Amino acid sequence: MVKEQGHKLVAQNRKARYDYHIDDTLEAGLVLVGTEVKSLRAGRATLVDGFAEVDHGEAYLHGVHIPEYTQGTWTNHEPRRVRKLLMHRAEIDKLERRVNERGYTLIPLSLYFKDGRAKVELALARGKKSYDKRHAIAARQADRDAREAVGRRLKGMG
Template sequence: MAREQGQKLVAQNRKARHDYHIEDTYEAGLALMGTEVKSLRQGRASLVDGFGEIDDHEVWLHGVHIPEYTQGTWTNHSARRKRKLLLNRSEIDRIERRINEKGFTLVPLSIYFKDGRAKVEIALAKGKKHYDKRHTLAARQADREKEQALGRHLKGMDR
């Protein structure tokens, strides 16, 4: 069987970019069971309640929902079990130092396959306040209006 090439996105956590200021991102491998991989290949996963935790110099992913594989038997996995993330020691130490600072958390942004291997993009993030979220939405709306006005001007429909 030929090896897979490229990237295939499985799940994305869009709300994380709305709720957090993203400081750094890391690509980590996932230690998965066989039925979890098959379920991910079907494109089934949810990162909504996911978060990362460092325990005894190991990084663990909690709250990520990978549903049970439908054709699985007694070897099926539990849907919300904690999963180990595979990172280099230097990356784990860097993340651990930053998490010990006040306000930082580890948030999964996306799960994807890269050259046939399951990967997760995790981010060091700080929570946004409610007024920060409103400011971000207002800035995005202003940029959109500016682009629309520029487009109308270039088309000659200025008014």
Template sequence: MAKETGRKLIASNKKARHDYHIEDTYEAGIVLQGTEVKSLRAGRASLVDGFADIENGEIYLHAVHIPTYAEGTWTNHPPRRRRKLLLHREEIDKIEGKVREKGYTLVPLQLYFVDGRAKVELGLAKGKKTWDKRHAIAERTAKRETEIAIGRRAKGMG
């Protein structure tokens, strides 16, 4: 069997970018069981309610849903178990210092394979206020309308 290369996206958390200001991102490996890897290779996972927490100097991923593997037997995994993340000690210390500050949290942004290894992109995030969300929506709408107008003008439609 040929070795897998490149990057294959499994799941993305679009809601996180809407609900949080992402200040910094980190790539971490995940400690998985065999049936979890097979389920991820089938492209099934959800990051919607997920978050990361620091316990005893290690980072764990909570509430990420990886469904049970259909062909799995008694060796199947629980879908929402706590999963350990693999980061360098310096990165963990830096993240821990930031998370202790008021309002910072760790949210998973993407789950993907890089050269056959499962990785998660963590975002160091600060929660947005309601008016921030409305402002972001208004900016996105205005940008879309200007692009449409430019496109029509380029085509000679007015």
């Protein structure tokens, strides 16, 4: 059997970068059952309500919705079950310290297959206030306006 190679994106939490200040990202493996893997390979998952937590020295992913596999039978999985994350002990301990000390939260940014194995990209993040979001939108708009002005200037439109 040929081993899978490459990177296949399944789901992405694009709203996370808008709602949170992202300080650090890391990759973790997932403990999945068979029908979850089949459903992910079909490209079906939702990360919007997801978060991770460290409990008794182990990391778990909560709130991620992987729908039931359509061709599954009675062996189908529960869509929003808690899934264990696979990380090194030192990584888990470091995350636990940072989450407890500084008020961070762990949120999933993307879910993908890397060389045939299901992975999740976690972000150590701090929630944004509404004025931070407005500031980010204004900065993005100002940057876009500046790029358009430079483009017009280069084309000779003044």
